Amino acid sequence: MQFNDNIESIMGNPRKAINKLAIPTMVSMILMFLNNLIDSFWVAGINADALAALGFISPLYLVIIGLGSGVGAGANSLISRYVGAQRIDDANNAIIHSIILTLIVSVIILIIGIFFLDDMVILLGASSVSTYCLSYGQIIFLLNIVFLAPNVTASIFRAEGDVRRATNPQLLTAILNIILDPILIYGLNLGIFGAGLATVISSLTGFLWMLYWIYIRKDTFFKFEFKYYRRKLEIYRQILVVSLPAGTEEIIFALVAIILNYLIMVTAGVGEVASFTIAWRLITIAFLPCMAIGIATITVSGIAYGARNWRNFSETIKYSTLLSLFITLAMCLIFYIFAYQICGAFNFQANDMALVERSAQILQILVFYNCLISFGATAAYTYQAIGSGFKSLALTILRELVLSMVFAYLMGIVLNMGVFGVYLGAIIGMNIGSISGFLCILIFNMKFRRICGG
Numbered sequence: 001m002q003f004n005d006n007i008e009s010i011m012g013n014p015r016k017a018i019n020k021l022a023i024p025t026m027v028s029m030i031l032m033f034l035n036n037l038i039d040s041f042w043v044a045g046i047n048a049d050a051l052a053a054l055g056f057i058s059p060l061y062l063v064i065i066g067l068g069s070g071v072g073a074g075a076n077s078l079i080s081r082y083v084g085a086q087r088i089d090d091a092n093n094a095i096i097h098s099i100i101l102t103l104i105v106s107v108i109i110l111i112i113g114i115f116f117l118d119d120m121v122i123l124l125g126a127s128s129v130s131t132y133c134l135s136y137g138q139i140i141f142l143l144n145i146v147f148l149a150p151n152v153t154a155s156i157f158r159a160e161g162d163v164r165r166a167t168n169p170q171l172l173t174a175i176l177n178i179i180l181d182p183i184l185i186y187g188l189n190l191g192i193f194g195a196g197l198a199t200v201i202s203s204l205t206g207f208l209w210m211l212y213w214i215y216i217r218k219d220t221f222f223k224f225e226f227k228y229y230r231r232k233l234e235i236y237r238q239i240l241v242v243s244l245p246a247g248t249e250e251i252i253f254a255l256v257a258i259i260l261n262y263l264i265m266v267t268a269g270v271g272e273v274a275s276f277t278i279a280w281r282l283i284t285i286a287f288l289p290c291m292a293i294g295i296a297t298i299t300v301s302g303i304a305y306g307a308r309n310w311r312n313f314s315e316t317i318k319y320s321t322l323l324s325l326f327i328t329l330a331m332c333l334i335f336y337i338f339a340y341q342i343c344g345a346f347n348f349q350a351n352d353m354a355l356v357e358r359s360a361q362i363l364q365i366l367v368f369y370n371c372l373i374s375f376g377a378t379a380a381y382t383y384q385a386i387g388s389g390f391k392s393l394a395l396t397i398l399r400e401l402v403l404s405m406v407f408a409y410l411m412g413i414v415l416n417m418g419v420f421g422v423y424l425g426a427i428i429g430m431n432i433g434s435i436s437g438f439l440c441i442l443i444f445n446m447k448f449r450r451i452c453g454g
Helices: 005-010 014-043 048-084 088-123 127-142 145-159 163-187 191-217 233-268 270-285 288-306 310-337 339-344 353-370 373-385 389-414 418-452
Strands: none
Touching (some): 005 014, 005 288, 014 270, 048 088, 048 127, 048 145, 048 233, 088 145, 088 233, 127 191, 145 191, 163 191, 233 270, 233 373, 233 418, 270 339, 288 373, 310 418, 339 353
16 A cells, blocks of 8 residues: 555654654644743733633633544544554544544533533632633633644644644744734733633634645645545544543543642632642643653554554553653753742743742642653553553543542641642652553553564
């Protein structure tokens, strides 16, 4: 079967394939995450309440992003396995199925945003800053399709090894948001609503660039045309069995932020939430290499699994884990050493040294939250690649909620260690869960070797 250079490059040496997919994705994800960081930077200039509101509403925004990533992960996993088995017609059909699922998810989010956003803000404990929350959140929910669709489309581009088209629109989105934020927030005096509007406009612009390649230039390897659609419930099931758990995992990440916000507010007050918001956004950047390499792992290990190539499958697990571990530890070290300087950037707008100083202190504690996360991330993304999404979800629940949040509650509330106990408990639970997950994928790898006769 005739493949293009992109497809052939991700079917060969796993290390080269991971580097090809992960490194540009990592850069784009860091810039994309800077969207939220830049929002925090400029919103901090409004007042502390607006910044706290951003901390409360951001988990809901991350849920939307997570649902798009979930559908994308399901599509990427199935398409990659079809490529490994050289079933390109089925891959094109799976693309249309994933587009339909994206539209369905978008409508559901839209309905939730119209009827239940006010209630969710209250449930988050943000009633005192609800006006700010709604100003930022309403436009995000109403126009959620501009976040879902680019996520899914980028995942499909990665499945064909076209990392440039998966990455460049995200770069444009990040850069445009950086430019628009101060203009809309202060130049047009739109306040926190301007931050949400800038995020929507930027994401829409990046997606329009993707549509140009797909429907005007028409030079992508996979086809995004409905004439290839042959409705198969099995394809929907195969996508959903990965996308539902993957999307739920992103929701769990958002729940973690919500729970931490609540525990911090109980033990230290709303002011600590504002400082935590800055530190949490920064520390999450250190997780982005794991995410980028994990996304690459879905494609590369999915192809190896579909082709029943155990050596490439095993090499992908080993290399992606070591690469993400090295980069994550390096970023954590930088954040620890330069915590005050990094958080000091917020003083330009906030003009609140107490906020900056406390954020830096929290950042220096939370760098240990990510120390071993590469082990757990590799396990989760590999399970997604082979179509075992619910095993990936089980590991994430164990790591993020059962262990991390339970330890945070026990140490912070039960043992009365206060907010420091909340942070310490979350760190201990996360690291124990990450190692446990990695042991599970190593056991599966040995089973797969026996199946392949390796």
